[in-house]
Amino acid sequence: MPRTLLRCDDGTRTFWAVQFGERLAPLDLPAGAATTGAILSRHWDAIWDAREEDATVARADVRLLAPVTCNQQFICQGVNYRSHVHESGLKVADFPFNTLFTKASSCITAADATVVRPPNVQLLDYEIELGLVLRRDLPAGTTVAPDRLHEWLAGVTIVNDLSARDVQLPQGQFYKGKSYRGFGPVGPGLVLLEPQEWRRWPELHMRLAVNGRVRQDAYCGEMIHQPAATLSELASLQDVRAGDLVATGTPAGCAARAPGKFTMFVLRHFMSEAGKWRAFVAKGRSNPMYLRPGDRISAAIRTDDGRIDLGEQTTAVAAA
Known part of the structure; x- marks a missing residue:
């Protein structure tokens, strides 16, 4: 168990x-x-x-x-769910590579902590993600087999990769737009799995709701770049230590959406790069899906039979 x-x-x-x-x-x-x-x-x-x-x-x-302490690395995967790729106006075939980046570990906070929206941020978005936590150091050059995840991973947890889209996208800075203090709710707990239970990670069912209305609903099996391959690639790139956190990407349902084809044509051919992003931010301010002070987020991950249950995050959004 x-x-x-x-x-x-x-x-x-x-x-x-x-x-x-x-x-x-x-x-x-x-x-x-x-x-x-x-x-x-x-x-x-x-x-x-x-x-x-x-x-x-x-x-x-x-x-x-938070069950992950702030001394640990906070490593993230981007565009790692087919549905999220599609809603971003992209094609899965255009992403044969694993998109990796980091968040500041100082953004890690408890699952029920209030998140303060910075005064310069208007387009605050949510991303439910499955977090993987290392059990031991991952030596350089390690190849992790899909059926040996238990040798390297301790357990799983819920991550909400909160993102300031009006910083991340116009400035092209994932780290800056995702690393404000409080932008990384983790937990409530770290669920440790036995060897045979690691085979069930694709069955984990993610749901995120805002003010009681479901926004994201998907299974982890939709991942494009799966845990074993990601750990192997990380081992070829950098040091990864026991306790480090890997957030594995988010499915469809975020507030940020790709413009329609006609709008994209106009933006690409008739507007400067700066003008394009000004228009993006202006349109986003009228999008009711972006998080506002007073909103409440709930996020849960579990198998449908309840045998593996990561608990529930309950996050309130407050003004600075």
């Missing part, structure tokens, strides 16, 4: 715990186990040895923190 690892704050201390229903079993760990990488690489057995009779803390009595 999956096991949910939580990072908690009870007002006097921060600690790791294993969830058993509505009660938590705190883990007795040395002070050096404060980070996600440390607990996963050094105390894996302690997590799985926790017992239900050790669950002495009520979940309602603690505040949940």
Whole structure:
């Protein structure tokens, strides 16, 4: 059975715990186990040895923190779902490569934390994503086989890749447009999977709603560049460490949409690059799907039979 690892704050201390229903079993760990990488690489057995009779803390009595600590890398995949490629006005055939970028780890926040829309941002968008968290360091040149994900990955979590489209797209800066503080809700927990359960990742069903209305609804099996291939490519590029987070892309349903063919023709042939983006931002301000102060986002990922359940994020949007 999956096991949910939580990072908690009870007002006097921060600690790791294993969830058993509505009660938590705190883990007795040395002070050096404060980070996600440390607990996963050094105390894996302690997590799985926790017992239900050790669950002495009520979940309602603690505040949940993001299960990925801010010292870890926040690596992302873009245009990785066929439906999102299509709604962006693109073709899957034009993306034979894996689009990789990073978000600042300082944007990581708890699953129920309020997100403040910066004063210079008007086009704030949401992206539900499946997050993969490394169990151990990934040595350079490693080839990860699809049936050996459990050797490298600890578990899965929910990520909302919040994005300032009026920064990201006109300026061509993914990092800047996606890295404002609070733009990375992660959690509520890190769901650790046993080896046979990793085969079920394509069955994970993602749903995101804004103010109770579903905006995104898709299965993770729609991914173009899948976890094993992505981990192998990352190992050929850079150091990837235990506890690092890989967000695997989002499906259709975002607020940002591609213009129609006629509009694209006009923009391409009759407007300057600067004019094109001014028109994009102006039109976006009248799009009711972009997030506004007072909106509430809910995001959940689970298999349809409920055997693997990553919980639910509940995020409120506030003005600066």
